[in-house]
Amino acid sequence: MSKVILEVKNLTKVYRIGLIRQKEIVAVNNINFNVKEGEIISLVGESGSGKTTTARIILRLLRPTSGNVLFNGKDIWRDIRNRKELKWYWRNVNGVFQDPYSSFNPTHTIRFVMLRKFNLFDEEMDYDTKISMIKEALKEVGLIPEEILDKRSFELSGGMRQRVLIAQIFLIRPKLVIADEPTSMIDATLRLSLLDLFLKLRDEFKTSQIFITHDLGLATYTSDRILVMYKGKIVEEGTPEEILNKPSHPYTKKLLESVPKLYSKWFT
Amino acid sequence: MISSISSTIIRLFRIKKFAIGLLILLVVLFIGIVGPAIYEVSPTRTIGRRYVPPGEKYPLGTDALGRDVLAQFLHGIRGSLYVGAIASAISLSLAIFLGTIAAVFGGLVDKIVMTLSEILLLIPSILLMMLLAAYLPERSLWIVAVVIGITSWAGWCRGFRSRTLSILSSEFINLAILSGASRLNIIIRDIVPIIAPYVLAAFAMLFSYSIMAEVGLTLVGVGMTKDVTLGLMLYVAQIYANISQGIWWTIVPPSITVTLIFLSLYMIATSIDELFSYR
Numbered sequence: 001m002s003k004v005i006l007e008v009k010n011l012t013k014v015y016r017i018g019l020i021r022q023k024e025i026v027a028v029n030n031i032n033f034n035v036k037e038g039e040i041i042s043l044v045g046e047s048g049s050g051k052t053t054t055a056r057i058i059l060r061l062l063r064p065t066s067g068n069v070l071f072n073g074k075d076i077w078r079d080i081r082n083r084k085e086l087k088w089y090w091r092n093v094n095g096v097f098q099d100p101y102s103s104f105n106p107t108h109t110i111r112f113v114m115l116r117k118f119n120l121f122d123e124e125m126d127y128d129t130k131i132s133m134i135k136e137a138l139k140e141v142g143l144i145p146e147e148i149l150d151k152r153s154f155e156l157s158g159g160m161r162q163r164v165l166i167a168q169i170f171l172i173r174p175k176l177v178i179a180d181e182p183t184s185m186i187d188a189t190l191r192l193s194l195l196d197l198f199l200k201l202r203d204e205f206k207t208s209q210i211f212i213t214h215d216l217g218l219a220t221y222t223s224d225r226i227l228v229m230y231k232g233k234i235v236e237e238g239t240p241e242e243i244l245n246k247p248s249h250p251y252t253k254k255l256l257e258s259v260p261k262l263y264s265k266w267f268t
Numbered sequence: 269m270i271s272s273i274s275s276t277i278i279r280l281f282r283i284k285k286f287a288i289g290l291l292i293l294l295v296v297l298f299i300g301i302v303g304p305a306i307y308e309v310s311p312t313r314t315i316g317r318r319y320v321p322p323g324e325k326y327p328l329g330t331d332a333l334g335r336d337v338l339a340q341f342l343h344g345i346r347g348s349l350y351v352g353a354i355a356s357a358i359s360l361s362l363a364i365f366l367g368t369i370a371a372v373f374g375g376l377v378d379k380i381v382m383t384l385s386e387i388l389l390l391i392p393s394i395l396l397m398m399l400l401a402a403y404l405p406e407r408s409l410w411i412v413a414v415v416i417g418i419t420s421w422a423g424w425c426r427g428f429r430s431r432t433l434s435i436l437s438s439e440f441i442n443l444a445i446l447s448g449a450s451r452l453n454i455i456i457r458d459i460v461p462i463i464a465p466y467v468l469a470a471f472a473m474l475f476s477y478s479i480m481a482e483v484g485l486t487l488v489g490v491g492m493t494k495d496v497t498l499g500l501m502l503y504v505a506q507i508y509a510n511i512s513q514g515i516w517w518t519i520v521p522p523s524i525t526v527t528l529i530f531l532s533l534y535m536i537a538t539s540i541d542e543l544f545s546y547r
Contacts, residue, residue: 056442059442059446061442061445061446083448083450086448087448090446090447090448094446095446097439097442097443098439099439102438102439102440103439103440103443104440104443105438105440105444105457105458105461105462106462107458107461107462108440108457108458112457113443116444116447116448116449117447117448119447119448119449120447120448165443168443168447
């Protein structure tokens with residue numbers, strides 16, 4: 001069995017709101033899971049189930065209330081202190097977000113966005129090497145580098161923007177990618193080609209992936225393992241076949257029922 | 269980059285309000301810069317009888333102390349523009365710096381900056397300026413400008429802070445962090461370019477505010493003691509009760525000019541704001 005690269009232990013995130021009468025919202029409630037090398041797992045759940053919070057904690061953008069995230073045995077909040085270690089972490093664990101429209105600063109060109117990722121690299125490179133690496137990464141996701149490098153995000157379509165985001169992943173080749181609903185704002189016709197990019201990432205670089213989605217159908221397409229989250233807890237875990245054939249938790253059953261029955265109604 | 273900037277400028281000039289405002293400002297600027305060089309009469313020396321009406325010898329007459337009003341007027345425009353530029357530059361840089369730092373760093377930094385700005389906003393700034401100015405033994409144009417600058421950043425600082433906070437909630441800030449960008453880098457490369465149009469509008473507003481504040485300070489008697497500004501002209505006219513005596517030539521030109529500067533900058537500021545808040 002390949003080795004575990006990410007471990008999530010007893011992770012809890014509580015949001016407190018209100019000044020005098022405090023109200024607690026438990027976004028993530030004591031979850032445990034791990035990711036092995038080259039494995040794609042899916043976190044499936046409705047909005048508000050804590051998927052995105054989990055993603056943000058793993059990306060070290062949000063501090064958990066309690067619990068640990070271990071990457072290669074290192075606790076990402078306790079053992080990573082200085083900028084160098086932080087860069088090392090983000091070099092190895094990086095993400096793609098849900099909304100390709102707000103994922104770009106409107107004042108930046110694609111060239112700048114891509115060049116910025118070289119912050120994470122330890123090795124010194126000259127400008128030409130960087131640009132040729134960027135071009136290669138853009139080609140890899142099916143974009144024509146010469147056409148888009150000097151454009152700004154608002155001159156590109158949603159699908160192209162999402163591809164640029166994925167190209168950043170191809171550029172830095174992390175060990176683990178956290179993809180937070182990368183296809184939810186993309187046309188249905190483009191979804192499959194984007195998902196294939198993630199599979200290509202795994203096949204070429206053995207990148208592990210945490211794929212976050214609300215769509216059980218998409219999850220079964222890519223993942224090796226599916227975790228179903230409901231109200232901050234992981235309520236079910238298993239391979240796609242297990243989840244599809246023998247759902248045990250009532251929420252999973254409901255999820256399965258809610259996959260559109262378009263074809264069965266119209267064609268049978 | 270260049271094409272988008274030039275198209276923005278073209279759109280800006282299509283707004284009539286902006287074009288008129290800019291024209292007025294340029295005329296006033298031109299008078300302030302070139303005027304004193306062409307009309308070489310000292311604004312502070314007594315050169316004739318007091319209250320000579322406008323005529324051939326003195327184009328705008330003389331004031332209560334027998335000084336040439338036209339020379340005072342030209343130098344006054346220059347002085348007022350100086351005060352406006354220096355004071356607004358100081359308060360604007362303080363506002364941008366403190367506002368973005370407060371939003372990005374949060375926590376204690378945010379609390380300190382916000383408390384400071386609350387104090388400044390709660391105490392009427394003219395009172396603060398009066399206290400500061402009265403405490404200083406000698407008040408040159410520069411010192412008055414600095415006093416105005418450091419007492420008027422609070423409101424815009426809060427504005428920039430909230431604008432920055434709303435930018436910070438965008439996804440691209442998270443992506444910048446994931447690219448290993450430092451907080452300072454995020455302020456310079458992500459936040460400042462987006463708030464740049466607001467900076468222009470803020471500059472125009474602060475500029476006119478500073479000129480008015482200087483006039484106000486001088487009118488209550490704690491302004492300039494050395495240099496000539498439009499405020500000083502009005503102050504002298506007011507203490508010698510020129511208004512009730514019907515000596516119009518010492519009052520009308522500076523008041524009209526102050527109003528015009530204020531109006532033109534206001535027009536520029538609002539049209540810039542209109543242009544960028546459309547989207």
